[in-house]
């Protein structure tokens with residue numbers, strides 16, 4: 001069994017053979033496999049309990065919760081149990097903000113492998129900062145919802161569908177009043193049916209799936225028909241359609257209300273409408289949460305089908321940086337079942353690299369997993385094309401739409417800068433402060449890239465995305481004050497040697 | 512706004528801008544506030560517009576609040592504990608670095 005959760009930075013060892021970041025299906029499985037393989041392993045996660053977003057609160061879920069959220073959610077129990085039984089150390093509520101190359105002699109015991117290069121993982125835990133050595137790092141940072149900008153998306157009463165699902169899973173919160181769900185993608189219908197089952201009143205689903213997507217997806221239908229998604233997906237669509245009103249072909253959205261949502265206006269090819277609403281839940285798919293891999297220097301490429309930047313990975317899910325692997329949705333969206341399999345493959349690759357597993361046994365163990373991973377990809381190509389977001393919600397046409405929620409930069413200002421010939425996302429950031437707030441561009445990077453691409457008639461791949469730097473999460477000076485290498489770390493983060501101030505700093509302001 | 516699927520005793524007491532509210536063990540601050548009908552937790556930095564939790568998973572930073580005197584805590588990641596003093600934040604002063612720190 002894993003011991004009690006580690007709650008303070010001083011409770012951590014100075015070195016682990018493997019450090020895993022993120023406790024979703026990929027991270028939990030990778031950590032379990034590494035510990036089972038004999039490697040000293042630490043799992044760091046931002047949340048108070050294992051599960052990530054998909055298996056949120058899985059250990060605390062009662063029979064009713066498991067029934068309501070379905071067997072795919074309930075499977076998370078087994079994933080968490082395997083991790084708990086593996087002997088890996090576990091530090092919840094830890095914020096990791098950098099993974100850099102380690103310098104100097106490696107502290108540690110007999111488990112050291114001289115042949116492996118080491119990484120330095122910087123984090124805060126229990127209010128104190130710490131840097132620990134890792135022989136190998138597994139980044140399992142998962143997915144985030146793709147931003148869906150439209151006029152008034154910052155109004156209280158507008159949330160992501162994922163946020164409503166988290167509130168349901170963690171606190172059993174069910175929306176009351178008139179709820180409208182808008183956007184596209186499988187999660188939209190899954191959430192709608194979960195909320196209906198929980199007794200919510202869904203006034204309408206505004207489906208923004210572009211009509212032409214069906215044609216583009218059709219050539220990939222055979223793969224989809226043979227996949228596990230098919231039966232589940234059709235059943236969901238049917239359930240939702242019989243229980244609420246679905247308005248398809250929605251091409252424009254806007255909110256009304258001062259201080260709080262009052263109504264949602266929408267447009268379709270054939271007209272306009274407005275619906276009174278207390279809560280609007282939006283969603284247009286998920287993208288890899290690549291801020292971390294971007295900030296530490298992993299190479300990325302633009303994936304046309306997923307319409308997002310994804311890290312370059314080899315067939316062990318190892319990134320371009322030696323000693324850093326990225327399984328799960330953080331390495332490319334493939335879903336929870338595939339994340340579990342890729343976590344296992346990444347762990348095998350790490351054990352092999354750490355000298356814990358020979359080449360032949362690693363290959364042999366990976367073979368059936370690779371086959372399973374491939375079979376889980378079946379149907380993806382169809383879904384990616386069917387649920388490709390509409391251009392109007394990737395590069396918002398209305399100048400008044402906020403692009404950067406943190407710094408309140410609007411589409412009009414972004415378009416003006418593009419018209420003036422801004423060199424790319426990084427220069428735009430300097431000009432407009434777009435992406436410089438505390439979220440570090442997580443909610444505007446995609447939109448900015450799409451807007452520049454649309455403005456210039458180039459591909460997003462050619463435009464690129466923000467270049468990020470550690471720390472990837474805001475760090476407080478008081479947390480750094482407890483750091484062993486205080487002067488350098490403080491200088492690196494704040495540009496000043498002083499450690500006596502305790503004002504929190506938002507990292508975005510320092511880039 | 513939101514109701515609870517299950518009524519869970521025992522309640523945790525906390526205050527939001529001085530007003531006494533309750534939550535249940537396992538709640539984050541953001542969940543307890545949503546369950547209490549409090550949506551807007553802060554005013555935006557530039558325009559002073561009200562903002563509410565948006566992602567509930569630590570990504571958007573719309574849920575920044577002051578907790579027991581410490582500013583800029585993410586309400587959606589911070590577990591609620593009994594007796595917490597939570598305050599809404601407004602605008603630039605609390606979120607920007609102190610004067611002279613801007614590079």
Ligand code: FES
Pocket residue numbers: 541563564565566567568569570571572573574575585586587588
């Ligand atoms: S609601 Fe998005 S970070 Fe808390």
